[in-house]
Amino acid sequence: MSVFTPVTRPELETFLAPYGLGRLLDFQGIAAGTENSNFFVSLEQGEYVLTLVERGPVEDMPFFIELLDVLHDADMPVPYALRGNDGQGLRELCGKPALLQPRLSGKHIKAPNNQHCAQVGELLAHIHLATRERIIERRTDRGIDWMLQSGAELLAGLSTEQAALLTPALDEIAAHKAQILALPKANLHADLFRDNVMFEGTHLTGVIDFYNACSGPMLYDIAITVNDWCLDAQGGIDLPRAQALLGAYAALRPFSAAEAELWPVMLRVGCVRFWLSRLIAAREFAGMDVTIHDPREFEVRLAQRQQVALKLPFAL
Structure with a gap:
C-alpha cells in the first residue's frame, strides 16, 4: 500500500476537529499513490480525501491551494482545500503538510472511447x-x-x-x-x-x-x-x-x-x-x-x- 506515513485514529480525529464536519466514521489508505500518502475519510457530513504531502518543498503548497481555488471558482470539477476554523487550507498532520478535500464522485476509465x-x-x-x-x-x-x-x-x-x-x-x-x-x-x-x-x-x-x-x-x-x-x-x-x-x-x-x-x-x-x-x-x-x-x-x-x-x- 502506498501510504508512506501511517495515521492513527486519535491523530486523525484531532486533525479533523477544526473542520466541524462531524464525527469520524471511517478512514482507509489509498493504495494507488506513488508520491503522497492519501486516505479516504468518511465523516458525518460527507466523504473526503486526506493528503499528506511526502514529496516536494512545503513552500510549493500555497501554489497548489491557489490553483485549485482558481479552478474551483471557474466551476471545474476539481478538489480544493477545505478550511479549518482558523481559515487555513494547509495544515500539518504527523509532521507532514496536510490537506482535506471533498471526495469527487465517479470512477476511472480503463478503456476510454x-x-x-x-x-x-x-x-x-x-x-x-x-x-x-x-x-x-x-x-x-x-x-x-x-x-x-x-x-x-x-x-x-x-x-x-x-x-x-x-x-x-x-x-x-x-x-x-x-x-x-x-x-x-x-x-x-x-x-x-x-x-x-x-x-x-x-x-x-x-x-x-x-x-x-x-x-x-x-x-x-x-x-x-x-x-x-x-x-x-x-x-x-x-x-x-x-x-x-x-x-x-x-x-x-x-x-x-x-x-x-x-x-x-x-x-x-x-x-x-x-x-x-x-x-x-x-x-x-x-x-x-x-x-x-x-x-x-x-x-x-x-x-x-x-x-x-x-x-x-x-x-x-
Whole structure:
C-alpha cells in the first residue's frame, strides 16, 4: 500500500476537529499513490480525501491551494482545500503538510472511447483558459533541464537498445529547448492520466492529483494527455480518439503555428519525461511496498512516436 506515513485514529480525529464536519466514521489508505500518502475519510457530513504531502518543498503548497481555488471558482470539477476554523487550507498532520478535500464522485476509465477523450480535451482547454491570462508561476522539478540531466545519468545503466532510443531523444530535446519554452503558456495539470480523471458513464465528474501541476507550455500538457488517453494495443496513437480529444480542445483554444510544428517533438518529450521518472522510481522504491508503474510502457511509447501521423487541428 502506498501510504508512506501511517495515521492513527486519535491523530486523525484531532486533525479533523477544526473542520466541524462531524464525527469520524471511517478512514482507509489509498493504495494507488506513488508520491503522497492519501486516505479516504468518511465523516458525518460527507466523504473526503486526506493528503499528506511526502514529496516536494512545503513552500510549493500555497501554489497548489491557489490553483485549485482558481479552478474551483471557474466551476471545474476539481478538489480544493477545505478550511479549518482558523481559515487555513494547509495544515500539518504527523509532521507532514496536510490537506482535506471533498471526495469527487465517479470512477476511472480503463478503456476510454471517443466521447471520454473529447470531454478530457474540453477539460484541459478549460484549465488552460482559466489560467493563461494570470498564470500562477511554478517551475516543474521534472522539466527539460531535469530530463537532460537525469537522462544522461541513467544512460549507463540502460541496454544498448534503450540507449539508442533515449540518446537521440535527449539530443532532440536539447536542440528544441528554446522553441519549446517559447510556446504559449498557462498552468498545467502535467499528469492528466486516466487514473486522475473520474467519470460516471460518459460524463466527466472529476479531475484529481494536481501535485505535478506547474506553469509551462500548454502543448506539453496536451502531449502528456494524448500519450495516455489515446493509445492503441501496441502503444501507438489511436487516431480517432486523439482527433476527438484534440478537436474538442481546439474548439475552445485554437492551436498556434508554432505548436503545430513542434507537436511530434512534444509527444516524444512527454514520453521521455515519464520513462525517466518511472526508471528512477523503480530504482528508488525497489523492494518497498509502493505502487511502481512500469517504465517500459513509456519506452514502448517513445519508440512508437518516432513517426507521428497525427496532426494538430490547425487552421492557416
